[in-house]
Each structure stands twice: as C-alpha cells, then as structure tokens.
Amino acid sequence: MSGAPDEFALIAELFAPLSASYPGALGLTDDAALMDVPPGRQLVLTMDSMVAGVHFFADDPPDLIARKLIRVNLSDLSAKGAQPFAIMLSAAFPHATQADWLRRFAHGLAEDCRAFTVALIGGDTVSTPGPLTLTLTAFGHVGPGQALLRSGAVAGDQIWLSGTLGDAALGLIARQGGLPHLSMPHRDHLIARYLLPEPRVAIGPGLIGVAHAGMDVSDGLIQDVGHMARQSGLAAEIRVDLLPLSAPARAALAADNSRLATILGGGDDYELLFTAPPSQADVVHRLAARAGIALTVIGGMGAGQGVRVVDRDGNAVAVAHEGWRHFTDTGEEPWSG
Numbered sequence: 001m002s003g004a005p006d007e008f009a010l011i012a013e014l015f016a017p018l019s020a021s022y023p024g025a026l027g028l029t030d031d032a033a034l035m036d037v038p039p040g041r042q043l044v045l046t047m048d049s050m051v052a053g054v055h056f057f058a059d060d061p062p063d064l065i066a067r068k069l070i071r072v073n074l075s076d077l078s079a080k081g082a083q084p085f086a087i088m089l090s091a092a093f094p095h096a097t098q099a100d101w102l103r104r105f106a107h108g109l110a111e112d113c114r115a116f117t118v119a120l121i122g123g124d125t126v127s128t129p130g131p132l133t134l135t136l137t138a139f140g141h142v143g144p145g146q147a148l149l150r151s152g153a154v155a156g157d158q159i160w161l162s163g164t165l166g167d168a169a170l171g172l173i174a175r176q177g178g179l180p181h182l183s184m185p186h187r188d189h190l191i192a193r194y195l196l197p198e199p200r201v202a203i204g205p206g207l208i209g210v211a212h213a214g215m216d217v218s219d220g221l222i223q224d225v226g227h228m229a230r231q232s233g234l235a236a237e238i239r240v241d242l243l244p245l246s247a248p249a250r251a252a253l254a255a256d257n258s259r260l261a262t263i264l265g266g267g268d269d270y271e272l273l274f275t276a277p278p279s280q281a282d283v284v285h286r287l288a289a290r291a292g293i294a295l296t297v298i299g300g301m302g303a304g305q306g307v308r309v310v311d312r313d314g315n316a317v318a319v320a321h322e323g324w325r326h327f328t329d330t331g332e333e334p335w336s337g
C-alpha cells in the first residue's frame with residue numbers, strides 16, 4: 001500500500017459497516033465519535049498494541065491477527081468484570097499491503113465484532129515503511145466502583161484460573177517447529193490457542209460481587225500472580241498439582257518436564273485469574289457450569305509477599321529453564337514476583 005487514495009477508500013469501505021450498530025460512530029465519517037456513558041455505569045478502558053515480528057508473525061492469517069487484537073483487549077475488560085461494547089483501531093499498514101490482505105483483515109474484525117457484540121467506533125489508518133503495527137482501544141462498562149482490581153485480594157482468598165494454562169506458550173514453540181514428538185492434533189490445538197485466544201467474556205461480569213480481585217494472564221502466570229500479590233500487599237501460593245492443563249500440554253510436559261517453566265512462565269494465555277473467598281466457591285462453580293468454561297482453584301493468598309510454587313504436600317518447587325525439582329529450603333522463593 002503506497003498510501004494511494006484508493007487503498008484508504010477501500011479501508012473506509014471495509015471498516016464502515018463495523019460501526020453500523022453504534023450511532024455515535026457516525027458511520028466513521030466524522031472527525032470523532034460520540035459516546036454516551038450507559039446510565040448508572042462506569043466506563044472501563046483498555047489498550048493493547050501488537051507489532052508484526054514481535055507479537056505475531058507477519059505471515060499469520062490476517063483474519064486471525066485482527067481477531068487476536070480484539071480478543072486480547074476484551075480479555076482485559078473481562079478481567080475487570082466489564083461488559084465490552086466498543087473498540088477503536090489505529091493501524092499502520094506496511095506500504096506493500098495488498099487489497100486482498102486488507103479484505104481478510106477486515107473480515108476477521110467483522111467476525112469478532114459480531115461474535116462479541118462490539119462496534120468499531122473510530123480510529124486511524126496510516127501507511128508505514130515499518131512493520132504492521134496495530135493498536136486497539138476497547139470500551140466496556142461496569143457498575144460504579146465494582147470493577148475487579150488487581151489490588152483487591154484478601155488473605156485467605158482462593159486463587160482461581162479459567163480454562164487451561166500454557167497452551168499458547170507451547171503453541172508458539174510448536175509454531176516455530178518445536179515439540180516434534182507431539183501428535184498433529186495436539187500441535188494443532190496448541191497452535192490454535194496461540195493464534196486465537198478465547199476471552200472469557202462469559203465469566204468476567206459474573207464475578208462482580210463474587211471475586212475480590214481480578215486480572216488476565218497475558219505475561220505468564222507467575223509474573224501475573226506476582227502483580228496481583230504485590231498490588232494486594234499479600235503473598236500468593238500456587239499449587240503445581242492443581243494447574244489445569246490440556247491433554248496436549250500434559251503430553252508436552254510428560255515428554256519434557258522442563259516445559260513446566262514454559263507453562264508457568266510463558267505468556268499469551270488470556271485466561272482469567274481472580275481471587276475469591278472460599279465461601280463463594282459454590283457460586284463460582286455454578287458460574288463455570290453456566291458458561292461452559294472450566295474454573296479451577298490453583299492456590300491461595302496469604303500474608304507476606306512474593307509467589308511461591310508448591311507441590312501438593314506444600315514443598316516448594318523450583319521452576320527454572322532446566323526443569324523443576326523439589327528442594328528443602330522452604331525459605332527460598334524461586335519466582336518471587
């Protein structure tokens with residue numbers, strides 16, 4: 001794309017229908033969008049950027065790049081308990097971008113705007129000599145003061161995780177030709193989880209009034225649990241035997257137990273991490289059943305600081321690149337976050 005007027009006209013033509021459900025978007029024909037805050041609600045905003053060669057491969061399918069861009073942002077809104085309703089997109093397309101590529105990208109955007117009932121209400125498109133760079137802002141709403149914060153955890157809370165852990169990080173390794181011992185279906189499952197995360201929009205809003213703290217896992221479980229523990233002024237303990245793993249992840253771990261470090265430390269999970277008092281466990285289980293999404297207790301919050309990974313007997317587990325092992329010095333914190 002050389003910035004020729006017809007290419008920008010094509011983008012305008014492709015994107016305008018995505019704004020149709022939101023009158024304040026003005027059909028993407030004006031300088032700005034108009035947004036009414038839903039009565040009695042508080043806006044929740046988040047923004048994530050993705051750069052080709054950093055967050056995805058330039059030759060990934062364009063529709064999946066678009067859908068992942070939406071989904072990583074909706075994951076953040078869900079983690080706050082917010083109901084998403086709108087997005088804005090800033091896109092810097094490389095000069096050489098073809099019309100067919102743009103059509104497939106717009107098709108992916110449209111598919112997930114429909115799937116998650118969000119409207120594209122504005123943004124900007126430029127042409128760049130650099131890599132494809134995408135920034136998306138997502139808007140959601142929540143009851144005033146009710147958003148789930150990282151800082152809300154209480155000592156004695158259980159730590160819950162949605163879905164399964166580590167699939168995307170393993171999928172990235174498989175995408176790069178690693179994990180050759182895995183079956184094709186297992187490899188395909190992991191790569192699909194890397195390419196297309198599943199934001200837990202059916203869970204997040206249901207956690208309002210149930211969970212004390214919430215965030216999504218995007219930078220690796222241990223690091224993200226560490227953020228929550230630090231913001232809450234508490235320590236977190238993760239039980240390695242309780243981690244929810246998919247069959248492909250179990251197979252990868254069985255073949256090479258150093259993959260536990262990938263599972264605990266790899267990113268791109270986009271699962272919900274939240275804490276709730278044990279008295280709410282039944283409510284959480286009912287929410288999981290209603291949404292058809294697994295929610296699993298993986299540990300607990302207590303006094304202190306840092307993140308401790310333990311086995312079922314409470315012995316600290318060291319997680320490192322060379323694998324994991326038990327050790328007896330329980331004062332050590334291998335992953336203090």
Ligand SMILES: [Mg+2]
Pocket residue numbers: 075076079215216217218
């Ligand atoms: Mg996040």
